[in-house]
Amino acid sequence: MSALPVAMDAHAEHRLRIALSELEPGDAELFQAALQRLEERLSHRWEWADLAHADVTIVDMDSLFGHMAWLKAHGAGKQVITFARTRPHGSDLVLDKPLEDDAFAAVLEQAAGHIDGSENARRPMQAARSIPPVAPAQPAVAKAEFPAHPPSESAGVMDLAAAGDIVTAQVAMPEVAEPAQPAEPEPRNVAEMLARRRIDQPVRVG
Numbered sequence: 001m002s003a004l005p006v007a008m009d010a011h012a013e014h015r016l017r018i019a020l021s022e023l024e025p026g027d028a029e030l031f032q033a034a035l036q037r038l039e040e041r042l043s044h045r046w047e048w049a050d051l052a053h054a055d056v057t058i059v060d061m062d063s064l065f066g067h068m069a070w071l072k073a074h075g076a077g078k079q080v081i082t083f084a085r086t087r088p089h090g091s092d093l094v095l096d097k098p099l100e101d102d103a104f105a106a107v108l109e110q111a112a113g114h115i116d117g118s119e120n121a122r123r124p125m126q127a128a129r130s131i132p133p134v135a136p137a138q139p140a141v142a143k144a145e146f147p148a149h150p151p152s153e154s155a156g157v158m159d160l161a162a163a164g165d166i167v168t169a170q171v172a173m174p175e176v177a178e179p180a181q182p183a184e185p186e187p188r189n190v191a192e193m194l195a196r197r198r199i200d201q202p203v204r205v206g
Contacts, residue, residue, distance in 0.1 A: 015046075016046055016047070032048070
């Protein structure tokens with residue numbers, strides 16, 4: 001008697017929620033009865049829930065709004081079981097009509113495997129985000145410091161000498177000589193010579 005509660009608690013750890021969408025009232029009763037019969041055969045405990053809180057949604061694709069409900073459930077990130085007379089394209093969780101217990105149990109196990117795989121894939125990523133990476137400590141490298149030496153007296157003397165050389169060079173620059181005036185030609189006769197003398201001699205007044 002004591003083993004039964006333990007088994008139930010272990011079974012309850014893998015609890016999943018299921019909902020029906022666009023099914024006829026008679027079909028909904030068939031699903032509820034089938035899930036009750038399969039409860040001991042399934043690896044997870046399934047509970048009925050509304051569409052907003054369900055992990056798995058069973059959609060009747062033969063209904064008027066079945067395709068719209070299928071798209072809406074997929075957009076909400078849920079596992080969607082397609083319940084139809086013909087196998088539709090683009091869905092890997094398919095339950096053929098009419099409903100059979102073995103087929104229903106198989107598709108529920110398939111959906112639970114998808115959910116468990118996605119949760120296990122998310123958990124390591126969440127753990128990695130919660131623990132910031134720690135970089136190994138690197139030994140601190142002492143930064144070489146070079147003391148600033150004041151300029152020596154010899155360097156100052158050299159600078160002054162260099163400056164003096166520049167000034168001296170600027171002062172000692174030779175002046176540019178003006179071009180010499182061309183010499184006048186020799187007078188050709190005595191009259192031209194006398195005329196030049198009269199021009200060069202200053203005129204005396206009084």
